[in-house]
Amino acid sequence: MKSLIETGFYYISGHGRGWAFSPSDLQSRFSRQQADTLLSALAAQGKIRRVARGVYEYPSYSELLGKTLSPDIDQVARAYARKFGWRIEVSGNTALNLLGLSNQIPATYLYLSDGPSRSYDILGQTLEFKKSALKTIGFKYRESMLLVQALKALGNSHVGAEVINKVKQQFEPSQRAKILRDTRGTTSWIYEVIKTVCQD
Numbered sequence: 009m010k011s012l013i014e015t016g017f018y019y020i021s022g023h024g025r026g027w028a029f030s031p032s033d034l035q036s037r038f039s040r041q042q043a044d045t046l047l048s049a050l051a052a053q054g055k056i057r058r059v060a061r062g063v064y065e066y067p068s069y070s071e072l073l074g075k076t077l078s079p080d081i082d083q084v085a086r087a088y089a090r091k092f093g094w095r096i097e098v099s100g101n102t103a104l105n106l107l108g109l110s111n112q113i114p115a116t117y118l119y120l121s122d123g124p125s126r127s128y129d130i131l132g133q134t135l136e137f138k139k140s141a142l143k144t145i146g147f148k149y150r151e152s153m154l155l156v157q158a159l160k161a162l163g164n165s166h167v168g169a170e171v172i173n174k175v176k177q178q179f180e181p182s183q184r185a186k187i188l189r190d191t192r193g194t195t196s197w198i199y200e201v202i203k204t205v206c207q208d
Contacts, residue, residue, distance in 0.1 A: 100161025
């Protein structure tokens with residue numbers, strides 16, 4: 009039992025703080041019974057947190073604030089997508105919020121999906137999936153989709169130096185290079201902004 013829990017925690021924590029997942033994400037390493045056992049034990053120990061029915065996270069902790077942070081909604085949305093085999097696309101307004109470009113706290117975090125329309129309560133935050141035709145699903149990296157959707161929501165005339173500097177702070181230099189390659193086929197004005205964001 010101890011070995012199972014230690015192995016499970018090593019695997020989960022290896023994905024980094026903020027990772028959200030479901031038992032199906034553990035199936036490559038553990039049987040369903042083993043996954044249920046280790047998730048129950050790790051949750052009881054406070055090492056992971058159950059954020060919704062069938063979805064857990066390895067929570068992020070702020071040393072500055074001295075407390076566990078709210079779940080990363082984008083991570084939770086992707087955990088649901090993997091669990092149910094959906095393809096998803098973040099909505100523009102949600103992307104603005106996740107990138108810190110909107111000061112408004114949304115009542116609902118909205119994702120478009122090729123699965124059924126559903127809504128979930130994530131520790132007091134509403135995560136909604138809306139069945140829709142997906143338009144920008146072809147990006148390899150989540151950061152690319154977030155950035156493109158946020159810029160689309162803002163519009164060309166509302167993207168200035170302040171927005172560019174804010175966005176630039178969200179991504180590490182190694183991420184910027186990946187985003188630049190990943191978004192080459194997007195709308196020309198958006199790609200010009202992305203090139204400015206990704207400059208050293």
